[in-house]
Amino acid sequence: xxxxxxxxxxxxxxxxxxxxxxxxxxxxxxxxxxxxxxxxxxxxxxxxxxxxxxxxxxxxxxxxxxxxxxxxxxxxxxxxxxxxxxxxxxxxxxxxxxxxxxxxxxxxxxxx
Amino acid sequence: xxxxxxxxxxxxxxxxxxxxxxxxxxxxxxxxxxxxxxxxxxxxxxxxxxxxxxxxxxxxxxxxxxxxxxxxxxxxxxxxxxxxxxxxxxxxxxxxxxxxxxxxxxxxxxxxxxxx
Numbered sequence: 545x546x547x548x549x550x551x552x553x554x555x556x557x558x559x560x561x562x563x564x565x566x567x568x569x570x571x572x573x574x575x576x577x578x579x580x581x582x583x584x585x586x587x588x589x590x591x592x593x594x595x596x597x598x599x600x601x602x603x604x605x606x607x608x609x610x611x612x613x614x615x616x617x618x619x620x621x622x623x624x625x626x627x628x629x630x631x632x633x634x635x636x637x638x639x640x641x642x643x644x645x646x647x648x649x650x651x652x653x654x655x656x
Numbered sequence: 657x658x659x660x661x662x663x664x665x666x667x668x669x670x671x672x673x674x675x676x677x678x679x680x681x682x683x684x685x686x687x688x689x690x691x692x693x694x695x696x697x698x699x700x701x702x703x704x705x706x707x708x709x710x711x712x713x714x715x716x717x718x719x720x721x722x723x724x725x726x727x728x729x730x731x732x733x734x735x736x737x738x739x740x741x742x743x744x745x746x747x748x749x750x751x752x753x754x755x756x757x758x759x760x761x762x763x764x765x766x767x768x769x770x771x772x
Contacts, residue, residue, distance in 0.1 A: 586746050586763035644761055646699045
């Protein structure tokens with residue numbers, strides 16, 4: 545089946561640093577999504593990407609849909625303590641009928 | 657109220673109990689989903705409903721029984737669960753559910769279920 549390989553699995557950074565995480569797959573997708581999940585809560589959509597090569601920003605967050613349609617990255621600039629959480633990539637439009645495939649998540653810890 | 661809501665937020669039940677989880681979406685979407693999230697595992701899709709019809713059942717044990725009475729409401733009926741069923745159960749909705757679709761899913765806050 546389709547899989548997303550998300551890396552890194554965890555990151556420990558200082559407040560103010562920039563963060564970069566990515567997802568790769570051997571399959572082609574039509575949509576890449578990035579979610580953030582706080583403890584005990586559901587994932588919240590951060591950025592949605594619908595076109596290969598698309599670069600989209602949401603405040604301090606920037607994400608890109610890889611030109612090969614097999615990968616995506618998420619950057620967070622000037623991290624702050626409330627950026628702490630688990631970040632998931634998800635992709636849709638491959639061989640799975642309308643379903644989302646999720647990455648394993650990146651656990652982000654920000655030290656003040 | 658907007659978005660996707662779930663009740664209860666926390667549930668503790670014994671293995672012989674029967675309980676139900678409720679999800680409601682206020683987004684005018686046509687598709688709704690149940691996911692299971694266990695510690696250190698990717699999200700697992702359980703069921704998908706499109707226009708109130710079940711279109712996906714990912715080999716989920718029969719002790720989990722979904723119900724979708726209309727496009728805004730989704731239930732998950734639970735009976736004779738096992739301790740390993742303890743997890744965060746997430747509901748999501750999207751505009752539509754279609755092949756190769758680009759429909760973004762929006763999640764509820766989840767129900768934290770503990771089975772004793």
